[in-house]
Amino acid sequence: MSETISVLLTEEEVDAKIKEIGEKINRDYEGRSVHFVCVLKGSVFFACELAKRVTVPLSIDFMSVSSYGDDTKSSGVVRIVKDLDESIKDKDVVVIEDIVDSGRTLSYLLKTLESRGPKSLTLCTLLDKPERRVVEVDVRYTGFQIPDEFVVGYGLDYAQKYRNLPYIGIVHFD
Ligand code: IMP
Ligand code: MG
Numbered sequence: 001m002s003e004t005i006s007v008l009l010t011e012e013e014v015d016a017k018i019k020e021i022g023e024k025i026n027r028d029y030e031g032r033s034v035h036f037v038c039v040l041k042g043s044v045f046f047a048c049e050l051a052k053r054v055t056v057p058l059s060i061d062f063m064s065v066s067s068y069g070d071d072t073k074s075s076g077v078v079r080i081v082k083d084l085d086e087s088i089k090d091k092d093v094v095v096i097e098d099i100v101d102s103g104r105t106l107s108y109l110l111k112t113l114e115s116r117g118p119k120s121l122t123l124c125t126l127l128d129k130p131e132r133r134v135v136e137v138d139v140r141y142t143g144f145q146i147p148d149e150f151v152v153g154y155g156l157d158y159a160q161k162y163r164n165l166p167y168i169g170i171v172h173f174d
Contacts, residue, residue: 005152005162005169009144014126014154014168017143018046021124022053024141025094033057035091037084037113039105040064041163042098045155046126046143050096061086067105078108093118094141098155099127103135110137127151127168144168 025034033056038047040062051058064082093113100106106123113121124141131148146168152158153165162169 002174003158004172004174005165006172007167008146008149008151008170009168011166014143015049018049018126019053021141021143022050025050025053025124026055029056029092031056032092033059035088035093035118036060036096037088037093038062038096039098039109040082042155042157043096043126045163046098047096050124059086061088063109065105065109078105080112087116088113089117090119092120093122095121095123097123097125099129099151100125100137100139101129101132103133103137106137106139107135126154127156 034054036047036051036058038044038060041064047060051060061084062082063080063084065078066081067078095109095113097106110121110123122140123137125139126143128139128142128145129148130145149170150158151168152162152171153168155163156168157163158171
């Protein structure tokens with residue numbers, strides 16, 4: 001099967017939005033430190049760009065979860081593949097996600113992280129597909145709400161391809 005990509009959000013649009021989110025975080029966390037939990041692999045590009053816009057003291061840790069499913073749909077069964085290196089106890093944690101789709105991955109992650117006693121726990125996602133939501137999740141920072149299309153770029157993949165695109169594109173399966 002071959003696929004083609006069309007641009008949904010340009011590099012400039014994404015960069016401007018990340019700058020905006022960074023400014024919000026700086027206002028909301030003024031006088032505190034913020035601890036990013038970056039969900040591998042899709043969120044890495046977004047987390048790095050966002051981190052560069054944050055001026056309050058920041059630390060960053062990574063975790064990797066796998067939802068059993070095919071390439072375009074998550075099954076709701078989530079497994080921690082790589083856990084965090086550091087404790088999040090008493091920290092102001094911001095979970096950085098690439099995209100919230102059904103909400104299953106984030107809902108599972110939230111429960112797990114909440115049980116570890118962070119001082120606060122909020123969510124930040126570059127993209128949101130509200131039409132696809134199955135499980136409600138409370139997202140504090142959203143970059144863009146997008147239609148129900150499969151997207152790639154800026155860290156997001158289709159079968160591990162296209163993560164390196166500097167923009168967000170829609171995949172068309174021909
Ligand atoms: P959820 O559990 O259904 O919310 O799925 C979240 C995960 O599915 C994301 O972190 C992505 O890894 C993947 N995903 C969902 N939609 C897309 C998409 O349009 N493009 C690429 N990956 C996606
Ligand atoms: Mg993800």
